[in-house]
Amino acid sequence: MTMSLAASDTDGQTLAAEDRQSAGTLAVVIPVLNEAAGIDALLARLRPALESSGLAWSIIFVDDGSTDGTLIKLRQLNANDDRIGAIALSRNFGKEIAVAAGLKYARADAVVIMDSDLQHPPETIPAFIEKWREGHDVVYGQRIDRSADSAWRREGARAFYRVFHILSGTELQQNSCDFRLLSRRAVSAINRIGERVRYNNGLFAWIGYPAVGVPFEFPPRPSGEGSRWLPLKLAKLAFDGLASFSTVPLRLSSVTGVFVSLVAFVYMIWIIAKTLLFGDEVPGYPTLLTAVLFFAGVQLIFLGVIGEYLGRVYEEVKARPLFLVREELGVSAEQPTATEATPR
Ligand code: UDP
Numbered sequence: 415m416t417m418s419l420a421a422s423d424t425d426g427q428t429l430a431a432e433d434r435q436s437a438g439t440l441a442v443v444i445p446v447l448n449e450a451a452g453i454d455a456l457l458a459r460l461r462p463a464l465e466s467s468g469l470a471w472s473i474i475f476v477d478d479g480s481t482d483g484t485l486i487k488l489r490q491l492n493a494n495d496d497r498i499g500a501i502a503l504s505r506n507f508g509k510e511i512a513v514a515a516g517l518k519y520a521r522a523d524a525v526v527i528m529d530s531d532l533q534h535p536p537e538t539i540p541a542f543i544e545k546w547r548e549g550h551d552v553v554y555g556q557r558i559d560r561s562a563d564s565a566w567r568r569e570g571a572r573a574f575y576r577v578f579h580i581l582s583g584t585e586l587q588q589n590s591c592d593f594r595l596l597s598r599r600a601v602s603a604i605n606r607i608g609e610r611v612r613y614n615n616g617l618f619a620w621i622g623y624p625a626v627g628v629p630f631e632f633p634p635r636p637s638g639e640g641s642r643w644l645p646l647k648l649a650k651l652a653f654d655g656l657a658s659f660s661t662v663p664l665r666l667s668s669v670t671g672v673f674v675s676l677v678a679f680v681y682m683i684w685i686i687a688k689t690l691l692f693g694d695e696v697p698g699y700p701t702l703l704t705a706v707l708f709f710a711g712v713q714l715i716f717l718g719v720i721g722e723y724l725g726r727v728y729e730e731v732k733a734r735p736l737f738l739v740r741e742e743l744g745v746s747a748e749q750p751t752a753t754e755a756t757p758r
């Protein structure tokens with residue numbers, strides 16, 4: 415069956431129609447940002463893995479505003495093999511949204527999401543498919559060991575999972591990464607989530623369908639290139655994950671609040687000490703002043719917190735489209751809206 419599918423390149427429709435019906439279809443969604451150089455290496459390993467799955471497969475690259483000729487590369491690939499499709503977003507929207515865009519375009523019975531830099535080994539996909547066949551809706555890659563990461567990053571991730579669970583009530587899948595397989599109904603569920611501020615890891619856990627982890631070796635990024643997730647960016651993702659997105663001026667009020675409170679607190683200690691040692695010049699004045707300053711600071715903090723949430727409400731209320739597509743290669747937008755309207 416595998417072989418016949420492998421050979422069914424163009425006339426797959428008729429050739430293995432029956433097999434495909436029982437086996438289902440598989441789409442792989444891959445967000446790419448300036449990965450022109452790496453795509454060939456990825457496909458060299460991804461194609462055989464997909465062929466061996468025995469499913470009729472397709473690949474959807476999501477060009478997330480690349481500036482390095484990734485799109486030209488994708489056009490060539492699509493021209494040579496119509497199973498390789500792509501959409502190009504109008505600009506860089508960030509990986510989370512690129513993935514959401516890919517999921518809207520994917521129509522297969524099962525959809526794999528993976529990175530393009532081979533940190534998510536394509537050879538793991540057959541194991542994902544097996545778990546999916548067993549009836550799991552979400553199959554996620556679990557990194558066997560995170561020793562490739564720095565200690566603080568590992569500990570940071572662990573602490574974040576714990577805090578996330580406590581604050582949100584949603585338990586993130588331990589050690590999961592964005593290497594996943596989603597069943598059709600899981601994809602439909604994700605597609606119905608219209609949130610602008612997307613924390614995919616949280617959403618995949620939130621939908622609640624049966625999920626299972628598949629351990630895999632996590633290789634270091636090739637060619638000594640660092641991750642694009644610098645600590646600050648990671649911290650931002652964590653914050654977005656917990657509450658959502660940054661509305662900087664509003665957040666500034668929180669920071670100011672903390673600062674003012676601290677200064678007021680130190681000042682208060684100083685005034686108290688001075689009053690105790692040297693007496694009270696104007697009765698009541700020190701207490702009054704420190705109380706005013708301290709509570710002004712506290713109020714700013716909470717105003718800032720409210721602002722954080724208001725900013726988020728504002729983003730959602732504007733209801734801007736999640737992403738804009740500049741070019742579609744071998745995939746079309748018609749289906750996604752239909753899928754959206756009638757999930758499943
Ligand atoms: N990526 C993207 N948009 C971005 C950043 C990254 O589509 O704004 C893609 C990138 O091309 C890669 C994947 O997301 O396929 C993961 O990126 P990276 O390897 O830099 O991140 P990490 O491995 O640290 O998660």
Ligand code: MG
Pocket residue numbers: 529531533635641
């Ligand atoms: Mg990577």
